[in-house]
Amino acid sequence: MESRDIEAAAARLQGKIHNIHVSSSQTFSKMSGCELYLKCENRQKTGSFKVRGAYNKLALLKERGGCTQVIASSAGNHAQGVSYASAQLGMHATIVMPKSTPIAKVSATSGYGAEVVLAGDNYDESYEAAKAIQERTQAVFIHPFDDEDVIAGQGTIAYEILHDLPNADMIVVPAGGGGLLAGISFYAKQINPRIRIVGVQAQGADAIVRSFHEGTHCTTTSANTIADGIAVMNPGEQTVKIIAENVDDMVTVSDDEIASTILLLLEREKQVVEPAGACSLAAVLNHKIDVTGKRVVCVLSGGNIDVSFIHKVVEKGLVTRGRNMKFRTLMLDVPGSLEKMTHILHEANANIIEVRYDRISADLNLNETIIHMGVEVSSKEHGDRMVRMLEENGYEITLE
Known part of the structure; x- marks a missing residue:
């Protein structure tokens, strides 16, 4: 494969797919300490970059x-x-x-x-x-990633990024089978050898990360992550080789970090991004990569998230960011006890979203109950204040 193969692919795709220009994000730039840009392939035809290679x-x-x-x-x-x-x-x-x-x-x-x-x-x-x-x-x-023509198609993303932002210092790319990372890294390094390319995988499916750091083709026996789009146990032979030659670093992100990033993209950028597509930004926002003072492009590789699943991801993101909290405490099982607790929560400006009683634990006295509560707060700091107010009123709080 040569750079001209990717340029020919870009010409072939002209008018057949969307050319979504790189966009800057002031919000994420402030959060990450760099000049951050997004390449939003979640808005691509069919909802992902995969249409390019196909x-x-x-x-x-x-x-x-x-x-x-x-x-x-x-x-x-x-x-x-x-x-x-x-x-x-x-x-x-x-x-x-x-x-x-x-x-x-x-x-x-x-x-x-x-x-x-x-x-x-x-x-x-x-x-x-x-x-x-x-x-x-x-x-x-048609192989999804281990094919030179497919890799060349995915590399057209780098072609577009470097036309939009020729002075980019770094491109951060999600990786599963490796076709996207291989194509982007190959072309970007051909055009600008000084640009840094960083690949990101989910912790529960890290075959390329292992391959990169161990210097040999690695597979995993399982792939356990919410990022199903990159949950690949056996990456491509060709892709691993290209990545080893052109990528500067590989890192992983947790499912909690991915979910939190999806929520941020929804709230701050009004972007619907699938878990695999959010990995690149998750790595930057969680300081897995040194981006200070650099011009960084995060590739959001896709937006095909099931509507039936998105509420679970949002809920996980809320918990990770301290916006939703669950706790339990012992309470007298007498009239007025719940009213007293809810009054404290009202004073703490916490919104109750779940209440559950447990009256059958063996170590409870006959006039006692364990109450399990879920509350919505504005931040982790807000949640800490709420817990302190409850403890100051005599409740022993156990976070769940």
Whole structure:
């Protein structure tokens, strides 16, 4: 792969996808101590960067001739990218998805024009089913990341960033299978060898981080993270090699840090970003990278978060940031006891969102109960003040 392959991919994609210009964020610049910019691929066609690599791959297949059918296995963004690209280029696409895939994702994928086949209980089983269909139909299999043409398509993000912000000091990129990080790092280093490229993975799926630091291709036996878009146990052979040659550092972020960042993006930037897409900004805001005084671009790689799941992420983010608190305390089980406690909470300006009684613990006296409460406060400091007020009134508070 050469830089001209990525420039050719950018020309191929012109007019077929959105060119979302890099945007500055004063809010996150102040929070991080750097000049921070966002590359919002969550607003891309199909809701993620994946359409870039898929379109470039399929367009090249069409240019070379003879390909009318493609097949892919995916439960997420790659599925929609391949489906959209095939419809644009007049190809027939089959997408094999696990049987447990949410209906919204199945509908979105078929809505772009692909034939969806539900097979297997997980990605690996879907992959095997896709390979079996490929052998029968002779369709071309489109790998989600370990393919040079796909990597070149993802690298067009770096092409756009460096046109918008040629003096960028650093680009921070989420990584799962590694196609996005490989493409961006390869092109950026070709154009400006001094620019720093940092990859970010979730702590529960850190195969590329291990590969990078150990200097060999590593896999994991499990992937446990809310960032399902980058929950890859076996990254690409090609991607790991390119990353080792071009990336300056790799770091991880926790699920709590990811959830908190999603909430910040909703509140401060009015951006809906999926967990995988928020990893880059999470790394910067949680000081995993030294960005002081630098011009930093965070790639928000996607925005396809299930509506049924987003409230859980927001709730986790509220807890992480100290906005929601749960505690328990012992209270007399007599009339007026709850009123006394709620009056203190009112004085503390805390909003009660949950109340639960426990009267059957073995060590309770007959006139006692344990009360479990969930409250909403404005900050961790506000929550600490509330706890102090309760303790000053005789309650022993245990945070949950």
